[in-house]
Amino acid sequence: MKFFKNKLSRINFLILLSLITYISIQEPGSKNYINGIDKADPSVVNIYSNIKNNLNFFNQRNEGNLVGSGIIISKEGYIVTNFHVVQGNKEIKVELEQGLTFSARLIGFDQRSDLAVLKIDPAIELTPIEISDSENVRIGDNVIAIGNAFGLGKTVTSGIISATGRDYGNPYLELIQTDAAINPGNSGGALINHRGNLIGMNTKIFSKTGSYSGIGFALPANKMIEVASEIIKFGSVKRSWIGDFRVRPRRFLLNSKLTNGLEILDLKNYGPLFDESKIRQGNIIIKINGAQATWENLTRALNNSFPGDKITFETLDENRINFSEIKTVGMNS
Secondary structure, eight states: SOOSSSSHHHHHHHHHHHHHHHHHHHHHHHHHHHHHHHGGGGGGEEEEEEEEEEEEETTTTTEEEEEEEEOOOOOEEEEEEEHHTTTTEEEEEEEOOOOOEEEEEEEEETTTTTTTEOOOOOOOOOOOBBBOOGGGOTTTOOEEEEEEHHHHHHGEEEEEEEEEEETOOOOTTTTTOSOOOOOTOOOOOOOOOOOEEEEEEEEEEEESSOOOOOOOEEEEHHHHHHHHHHHHHHHEEEEEEOOOOOEEEEEEEETEEEEEEEEEEEEESSSHHSSOOOTTOEEEEEEEETTEOHHHHHHHHHTTOOOTOOEEEEETTTTTEEEEEEEOOEEEO
């Protein structure tokens, strides 16, 4: 005797089996989401900064009170946030999950990564956030943003990782792009994975209206901790610098072969890259330290160098190939 009487019965059975499988897979994930939020929530704080003539989240002049978010990174009371949240401040207040409010002092900042470190002296035990290796972040990963959106209080939104290595061609900084809703007040808040571990600090949005438009950016957790650690230890960050410039990937013909490189979109007329080489806007970088000119190799060369190190560039200017050796200089926050 056959188990199914007809083809329709078999189809209905397969549909039912698929639904059961989907529900069984989704239910634990949904629960893990909630557990992750519960785990990270005590580590995210609200920040209120009394400012005067400061540039806000959207580069508009702003006076009065500015709201933002922060992340507790140590039991000693160190908190990271965005520099633009506390820039030009007169007074900074940190509100914990329990509703307790403490005055905070600014330990130091790094304008390039838009990061500031605050210190509070709480009378209670703090819960530092658990941090994941942001190098393992993949496009399509589910993420959750936690922050003080519009100053309404702790707000949670979800989305995915849309891209990595973003920052409008600025080779000194790589950001994580997400479609999780990030709005004013989310600045300095946490971007976490489903386990509740930090993978980035929400930094800015891309929007023509000033509110959520589906594109938000977060500073990777690894870079956040690296910069914050230097600030806590030295009060500032000293980094290698060769000038301010922007690039974009470009494919071109070289010796009748299609080749990949980086086109220089903009180059300011100051700094070693401009002063010590023939490199100019419109040139194409072919090689960096002898390796193929890719975004990853460029950022690696800049971020892994120390002041005084040399970086070699092979560039294409129309039909001429130029070689330049650029000595990096130190640049404080």
